[in-house]
Structures are given as C-alpha cells and as structure tokens.
Amino acid sequence: MPTFPTDAWFQAFVVSINGSEEYRAAAEDWEGDIAFLVQAEPDVHVPDDVWGYLDLWHGTCRGGGVVDPAMGERAAFLLSAPYSRWKAILLGELDPIKGMMQGKLKVRGDLPTIVRYVRAANELVRLTGEVDTVFPDEG
Amino acid sequence: MNPGSGSVAEPSGITELIDGLVRQNLRRDPTRRLLPGDVVTIEAVDADVAVSLRPSSGGVAVVDGRDPGARVVVSAASTTLLELAGAPLRFGLPDAFTGDGRALIADLFTKRIRVRGLIRHLGTVRRLTMLLSAR
Numbered sequence: 001m002p003t004f005p006t007d008a009w010f011q012a013f014v015v016s017i018n019g020s021e022e023y024r025a026a027a028e029d030w031e032g033d034i035a036f037l038v039q040a041e042p043d044v045h046v047p048d049d050v051w052g053y054l055d056l057w058h059g060t061c062r063g064g065g066v067v068d069p070a071m072g073e074r075a076a077f078l079l080s081a082p083y084s085r086w087k088a089i090l091l092g093e094l095d096p097i098k099g100m101m102q103g104k105l106k107v108r109g110d111l112p113t114i115v116r117y118v119r120a121a122n123e124l125v126r127l128t129g130e131v132d133t134v135f136p137d138e139g
Numbered sequence: 140m141n142p143g144s145g146s147v148a149e150p151s152g153i154t155e156l157i158d159g160l161v162r163q164n165l166r167r168d169p170t171r172r173l174l175p176g177d178v179v180t181i182e183a184v185d186a187d188v189a190v191s192l193r194p195s196s197g198g199v200a201v202v203d204g205r206d207p208g209a210r211v212v213v214s215a216a217s218t219t220l221l222e223l224a225g226a227p228l229r230f231g232l233p234d235a236f237t238g239d240g241r242a243l244i245a246d247l248f249t250k251r252i253r254v255r256g257l258i259r260h261l262g263t264v265r266r267l268t269m270l271l272s273a274r
Contacts, residue, residue, distance in 0.1 A: 097217040101186040103152030111160040112167070112273035115225040118218060 003134040004090060005038040005050040005083070007066040014054065016127045017061040023127065024059035027120035031057060032113070035072035037080035044137035046083040077109035087135055089125060096125045150203050153188045153217075157181065158201040160224065161270060165198055171270045173199055177263045180209040183217040192267070199270065211256040211263045219243075219252055224271040231265025 002008035017023055036052035051072030054064040072078070081089075085104050088094035097118065099105035107114060114121065150158070164171060173179075173194040182189040182205070191206035192199055205212075215223065226243050227234040234240035246252045257264055 095185070095217070097221060098183070098186045099152075100156060101151075101153040101183040101188050101217040101220075103150075103155065105152075107156070111156065111163050115160065115221050115273035118221040118225055122218065 001132045001134050003136055005036075005046075005052055005066070005086065009131065009133065010052045010054070010065045012131045013128060014061045014064045016130050017054070017056075017124065020123065020127055023120060023123045026059075026123050027056065027117060028059040030059065030117055030120060032076035032109075034077045034079065035067070035075035036086075037072060037078060038086050039080060039082040041083040044083060046136055077107070077114065079105060079107055081105045087137075090128045090131075090133060092129055097122065151188050151190070153181070153183055153186070154190045154201060154203045157190045157192070157271070160273070161192070161199050161201055164270060164272070171266075173263075173266055173270065176210065177266055178206055178209045179211045179213070179263065179267050180205045181220065182212065182214040183220055184214050185216045192270070209256075210260045211254065211267065213252070213254050213267070215246070215252040219246060223252065223268070225273045227274055228268060228272055231269050233268075 002012050033053065033055045036054075038046065038050040038052065040046050040049050049069070051067050051069055052064070053067040053072060053075060055062040081099070081104060085094060085099065089096050089099065089105070094104065096105055100107055173192065175194055178191065178193045180189055180191045189203075189205045191202050191204060191209060193202075193206070194200070213220070213223075222239070223233070223243055226239045227237045229236065229240070233243040235244055243252065247254065247257075254264060
C-alpha cells in the first residue's frame, strides 16, 4: 500500500484516474498538467515539501509522479496546502472546493478553466479516496 | 467572519478566487462590467465566507465579507457557486437549452441557490453572471 505523498502513491493515483469513466466524461476536453504542492509538516513525519504532478489530457492521465519543484512550478495549474490539509481531503473530511473558498487550499492557474471543469476536479478528488493509502503520521 | 466592506488582513479564499476570476475575465473581455449601484454579495454558505463586488474607477472592486448595502445577495454551497460561474449563459442567465443551465435553474427553484434581489435587480444579476462567467 503506497504512502502519501510518495511517487508510488501518485502512480497508484494515475491508475485510479485512468480507470474512471466518470472522470473521462467530465474532463473529455481538459488540456493541462496539474501540480500538487504538499507543504512540509516535520512534526508529522513530512520533513520536506513534496511536488506531485499529473499530466492530464482529454479525460486521461498520461503520467505522473513526484517531481522537482522547478517542474512543478511550470505546471499550468497548481494546488497547494500543508500535508495535514491534503490528508483531510483524501479522507473526505475536507471538501476541496469548500477548502478553496476558505483559503485552506490554494489554487493557481487559469481560474475560468478551473471553474468550467469543477465536476472533473471533484471527481479527481473523489478518486484519491480510492487509492489505498498509508499516511506517514500513522505508520 | 467579519462583515463589512474590505479588510487590510489577508483576503479569504473566496475573495482571492472571485478576484482572480473577475480579473482574468476582464482581461479576456473588457466589456464586462458592473454599473453604478451594482453592489453584490456572494456567500458560500457551507464555508461561512462571503465576498462583495462593486464598481470602482479601475473596474470592479472585490472585497472580503458581506456588504450591508448589497442590492443582490447570492447564497449557495461552494461547489454550486462555481457551477454557476461555469454554466453556459443566455442573455446573462443560465441557459435553459443546456443540461448544466437547466440544473442551475432547478437549483434556483429548489432554493439550493438563493438570489435576493433577483426580480427587482435583474439587470444587476445579469451583469454579475456575465462578469463571473467562465465561458
């Protein structure tokens, strides 16, 4: 079972995305890569920032994993939050759209595009819950 | 949440989001605008946050919190508010000829979206939806 947020976890997430008919339908016109910045929280065993990355293209994910900060910064869209907030999202305890409204999840990129694909974004987040996950602060 | 118009503190997420959306939309289409008197508050009821918009000399001012002088108040859950901004429009209102538009009209009838001032200030509502529209 992969640990969040490792490269193995993002690889499992890619498999989950590509197995989702709902995501394929909701994002059939989507073009753009997304970076996920998981900000460090050393007291819960996440000592460094981690940059996840997904290459999303027309309802499929062409690849992804942990990348270096320079590549993450180049992504068309960036979602960032401290580790514990991401954990709450993965566990379904924090709705990501509500989190964006409250400033708990920061978003960068072309906002009109993000707004048009809010259903695809919600489906992406739901799929994170389908990845069997180990959390470093629960090991 | 602090009511009122404006704050020197860090803006809330909804304010950053709506401000960014308005600025990016105005870059794409500078003809979108609010008219004098078009003061609007948008509330994400599930997140307990609000943002207000009003015309300004530079275009549109977007500030934290509720504006007690708002002539239109739009209240809905966070996701529904974004769906409203992402919906196709016809004459400045959700397009009933599309599935997304019909879903939003149903949300209005079932009060999942509440728009205070919808009838009395329909012009303001239309200018707001055009301003926020991601289409």
